[in-house]
Amino acid sequence: MKKSLLGALFLxxxxxxxxxxxxxxxxxxxxxxxxxxxIAAMGVSLLTGFTxxxxxxxxxxxxxxxxxxxxxxxxxxxxxxxxxxxxxxLAAALAWVVGVPTMKLxxxxxxxxxxxxxxxxxxxxENWQSVTRGARGIPGIDPYTxxxxxxxxxVILALFMFNLIYSRWGRYxxxxxDDVTAASLLGFNTPSIRLVSLLISAFYCGIAGALLGGYLSxxxxxxxxxxxxxxxxxxxxxxxxxxxxxTLLATGIITLITELFRPISQYRMLIYGAVLVMVMVLRPxxxxxxxxxxxxxxxxxxxxxxxxx
Amino acid sequence: MNAPILEILNINKSFGGVHAVKDxxxxxxxxxxxxLIGPNGAGKTxxxxxxxxxxxxxxxxxxxxxxxxxxxxxxQVIRRGIARTFQNLxxxxxxxxxDNVMTAAQVHHTYGFTESITHLxxxxxxxxxxxxxxxxxxxxxxxxxxxxxxxGTLPYGMQRRLEIARALALEPILLxxxxxxxxxxxxxxxxxxxxITGIHRDLELTILVIEHHMDLIxxxxxxxxxxxxxxxxxxxxxxxIRKNPEVLKAYLGDDEEAI
Amino acid sequence: xxxxxxxxxxxxxLGSVYALIAVGYSLVYSILLFSNxxxxxxxxxxxxxxxxxxxxxxxxxxAAGAGAIMAAGVVAIVTERMAYRPIxxxxxxxxxxxIASMGVSIVIENVFVVTIGGRYxxxxxxxxxxxxxxxxxxxxxxxxxFFPGAAEGLTPLLTISAFDLISLGVTVVFLLLLQMFLMRxxxxxxxxxxxxxxxxxxxxxxxVNLLIAIVFFVAGALAAVGGIxxxxxxxxxxxxxxxxxTKAFVAAVIGGLGSLPGAVIGGILLGLAEMLTAGxxxxxxxxxxVFALLIATLIIKPSGLFGRDIRDxx
Numbered sequence: 024m025k026k027s028l029l030g031a032l033f034l035x036x037x038x039x040x041x042x043x044x045x046x047x048x049x050x051x052x053x054x055x056x057x058x059x060x061x062i063a064a065m066g067v068s069l070l071t072g073f074t075x076x077x078x079x080x081x082x083x084x085x086x087x088x089x090x091x092x093x094x095x096x097x098x099x100x101x102x103x104x105x106x107x108x109x110x111x112x113l114a115a116a117l118a119w120v121v122g123v124p125t126m127k128l129x130x131x132x133x134x135x136x137x138x139x140x141x142x143x144x145x146x147x148x149e150n151w152q153s154v155t156r157g158a159r160g161i162p163g164i165d166p167y168t169x170x171x172x173x174x175x176x177x178v179i180l181a182l183f184m185f186n187l188i189y190s191r192w193g194r195y196x197x198x199x200x201d202d203v204t205a206a207s208l209l210g211f212n213t214p215s216i217r218l219v220s221l222l223i224s225a226f227y228c229g230i231a232g233a234l235l236g237g238y239l240s241x242x243x244x245x246x247x248x249x250x251x252x253x254x255x256x257x258x259x260x261x262x263x264x265x266x267x268x269x270t271l272l273a274t275g276i277i278t279l280i281t282e283l284f285r286p287i288s289q290y291r292m293l294i295y296g297a298v299l300v301m302v303m304v305l306r307p308x309x310x311x312x313x314x315x316x317x318x319x320x321x322x323x324x325x326x327x328x329x330x331x332x
Numbered sequence: 333m334n335a336p337i338l339e340i341l342n343i344n345k346s347f348g349g350v351h352a353v354k355d356x357x358x359x360x361x362x363x364x365x366x367x368l369i370g371p372n373g374a375g376k377t378x379x380x381x382x383x384x385x386x387x388x389x390x391x392x393x394x395x396x397x398x399x400x401x402x403x404x405x406x407x408q409v410i411r412r413g414i415a416r417t418f419q420n421l422x423x424x425x426x427x428x429x430x431d432n433v434m435t436a437a438q439v440h441h442t443y444g445f446t447e448s449i450t451h452l453x454x455x456x457x458x459x460x461x462x463x464x465x466x467x468x469x470x471x472x473x474x475x476x477x478x479x480x481x482x483x484g485t486l487p488y489g490m491q492r493r494l495e496i497a498r499a500l501a502l503e504p505i506l507l508x509x510x511x512x513x514x515x516x517x518x519x520x521x522x523x524x525x526x527x528i529t530g531i532h533r534d535l536e537l538t539i540l541v542i543e544h545h546m547d548l549i550x551x552x553x554x555x556x557x558x559x560x561x562x563x564x565x566x567x568x569x570x571x572x573i574r575k576n577p578e579v580l581k582a583y584l585g586d587d588e589e590a591i
Numbered sequence: 592x593x594x595x596x597x598x599x600x601x602x603x604x605l606g607s608v609y610a611l612i613a614v615g616y617s618l619v620y621s622i623l624l625f626s627n628x629x630x631x632x633x634x635x636x637x638x639x640x641x642x643x644x645x646x647x648x649x650x651x652x653x654a655a656g657a658g659a660i661m662a663a664g665v666v667a668i669v670t671e672r673m674a675y676r677p678i679x680x681x682x683x684x685x686x687x688x689x690i691a692s693m694g695v696s697i698v699i700e701n702v703f704v705v706t707i708g709g710r711y712x713x714x715x716x717x718x719x720x721x722x723x724x725x726x727x728x729x730x731x732x733x734x735x736x737f738f739p740g741a742a743e744g745l746t747p748l749l750t751i752s753a754f755d756l757i758s759l760g761v762t763v764v765f766l767l768l769l770q771m772f773l774m775r776x777x778x779x780x781x782x783x784x785x786x787x788x789x790x791x792x793x794x795x796x797x798x799v800n801l802l803i804a805i806v807f808f809v810a811g812a813l814a815a816v817g818g819i820x821x822x823x824x825x826x827x828x829x830x831x832x833x834x835x836x837t838k839a840f841v842a843a844v845i846g847g848l849g850s851l852p853g854a855v856i857g858g859i860l861l862g863l864a865e866m867l868t869a870g871x872x873x874x875x876x877x878x879x880x881v882f883a884l885l886i887a888t889l890i891i892k893p894s895g896l897f898g899r900d901i902r903d904x905x
Contacts, residue, residue, distance in 0.1 A: 071686075077686055077690060079693060120886075124886060124889035124890040127893075130685065130689065131620075131685070132889060132893065135844060136885060138840070139841060139881065140882070143878070143882040146875065146878055147879075150875050249833065253697060256693070264686075289704075289705065290701075292697055292704075293697070293701035293704075296693075296695070296697025296700075299691065299694025300695055300698060303678055303687050303688075303690050303691035304678060304691065307681070307682075307687055
């Protein structure tokens with residue numbers, strides 16, 4: 024149980040270091056992008072890795088968050104912090120609309136609905152020009168995402184996420200993932216649990232989208248397309264379905280590689296696709312499987328300390 | 333006499349053309365250890381599925397603890413106080429042994445959402461209590477030493493016992509065991525006998541056991557219901573069942589397994 | 592009224608192509624119980640194969656069509672063998688198959704982007720496209736004339752382009768062929784049995800791996816035919832598969848996942864809905880109405896019109 028406290032302190036120390044240590048502009052940029060991607064990836068990880076629901080359109084929630092924040096800030100003079108939070112909340116509200124009918128069905132239905140959602144959101148953004156300025160996007164957003172903002176948002180959201188999966192909710196989600204029939208015959212309202220997972224994951228993506236807008240000072244629908252959605256899912260699969268630290272590790276690796284290997288960016292999608300297939304066929308566990316980095320000592324057959332998540 | 337905790341009243345269920353459960357009725361008193369037997373395919377598991385509303389009933393009624401359950405959703409029936417195990421094991425294979433049991437145990441030691449994400453408040457205490465209770469159940473089934481092992485890697489017999497521990501952790505009023513002895517050798521069956529009678533005695537549960545092996549049921553259940561082809565063909569104590577010609581025909585009829 | 596009927600006609604034509612694609616997808620779903628997101632990839636392979644054969648090799652449409660079918664069918668079989676079979680043999684959870692199929696879809700699409708390039712290509716004009724007048728009215732007369740010969744002095748009310756007519760016809764032919772295959776041949780019977788219970792079909796002596804290969808070939812073939820028509824209608828580009836397959840999936844859901852008649856009806860309904868929306872509301876709302884129909888289906892009757900209740904055996 025002390026692990027919780029240790030974990031929280033570690034994250035806080037890490038946050039303080041990353042937020043305030045002097046660094047050059049370029050490194051800072053990568054760090055901020057990393058934080059934003061990690062927040063979104065944690066959201067997708069919760070839904071796909073921990074609750075077993077495949078999603079193909081999570082970028083739609085990022086779009087929802089980004090546009091909500093941008094519109095509130097620029098058209099209604101709302102301060103950035105409540106706008107970002109509102110972005111997360113509205114993304115969750117959108118997820119609720121799609122989730123209520125689909126969470127009681129098998130995973131295929133949500134996957135298809137999420138595809139449709141991504142498209143539908145793009146259409147709405149492109150056509151509701153009076154509010155969203157269409158496909159050209161919204162430029163000139165006040166750059167409220169400073170390094171400290173990105174890092175602290177990440178630290179706090181990561182803390183909440185890890186605590187969540189190490190709580191009764193983590194067990195609920197994993198039960199729904201591993202055997203939804205058994206879960207409901209333990210008295211769990213499985214559609215409800217899956218919906219909660221979806222709402223939280225959408226909230227995280229909404230926040231990430233809003234922070235992205237504040238980082239780039241500019242948003243447009245093309246930033247939240249299938250490529251982004253696929254990228255998020257690939258990160259989670261690559262890191263290991265059921266490992267939050269695996270997701271973060273994978274995000275770090277892939278983001279860095281993408282930045283460092285800009286020249287091959289046209290092959291990026293091809294590589295994401297290939298990663299998905301190859302991981303599933305050759306090493307479905309991805310990097311860490313369903314264990315966290317600090318759990319590699321357990322799983323020996325036979326006697327062992329009582330350990331539980 | 334105790335009031336009946338479970339009343340099965342003229343239940344019927346068909347799947348397409350197959351009339352799987354035909355007008356079955358019986359009552360289980362509170363605190364009983366009862367058996368539901370019959371050859372393979374007789375409809376026993378279907379009865380369990382109807383009790384827990386995995387399938388909706390076609391007609392009839394099921395009354396548990398005084399209230400009808402047929403209009404409830406599965407999870408609502410369970411919350412009323414029923415727990416079950418499965419013919420084809422349904423463990424959470426990727427989780428640890430302890431986690432499997434805690435998933436059930438935590439139902440009684442809960443805490444709020446804010447406490448979940450901050451690990452403050454009641455989180456630590458309740459988790460501790462749930463863990464302790466879970467270990468007690470694991471002790472009872474003899475798996476305490478394997479608490480940290482991945483459930484899917486356990487030998488088959490232990491997986492079955494784990495499922496029982498998980499069901500017990502729900503602290504139910506009625507425990508439904510679906511073919512708990514499946515795939516066990518005689519030694520393991522003897523241990524299972526002891527386990528079930530121990531649970532019945534110590535925890536004062538009502539238990540209904542499905543088996544198509546007669547030995548287990550005959551030894552431990554004073555009240556037995558026998559079904560064949562979906563219909564009830566006999567009900568009574570072990571001696572009545574043993575001598576019942578219908579039962580003998582069902583099991584031996586076309587030179588099937590001996591009793 | 593005339594606009595209404597006109598859009599109905601257009602809708603039937605578009606819907607028939609959706610039906611073709613949705614049927615292939617539903618066929619795979621009914622056997623393996625997972626959504627093959629790479630289905631769009633098969634479509635694109637068919638389209639590019641036809642394009643290549645028509646252009647570079649100067650074949651006629653029949654040969655090119657056959658070639659496209661073969662190409663897409665083979666790609667489908669290879670995909671199944673290399674990507675899905677290893678996963679299927681390892682686990683019965685469909686999540687891994689879903690993810691892998693998405694990966695395959697992206698790989699196929701981007702292989703074309705990277706090698707041939709993503710620009711829009713028009714298929715050579717192999718289909719006649721002149722409008723055929725279905726109903727017209729003579730000036731001053733109230734009565735309608737159906738299928739008038741020459742349209743001299745007549746006001747056309749209802750037309751269908753020859754292309755639409757052909758695509759409708761071809762779709763019907765292929766659906767009938769599929770129907771005959773499923774109902775009258777041994778493999779068709781095996782497929783229908785497998786759709787009920789794959790494992791039992793295997794235990795009854797059906798060569799499951801061969802059956803799955805056949806099913807994938809058929810799905811690929813149907814997708815290729817649909818792909819050729821769609822490529823002619825919308826021009827050919829690597830991402831053509833995406834939007835179309837999303838719509839085909841929606842059509843399959845509306846009709847009921849795993850039901851072939853459902854896929855056909857769903858496809859036609861979707862085509863009608865799209866065209867009527869485009870005609871009476873706006874063209875942009877076309878795609879939106881697809882999504883709205885999906886949500887409506889999921890709320891009202893998630894198993895779709897003819898859907899099976901796929902329940903876990905407990």
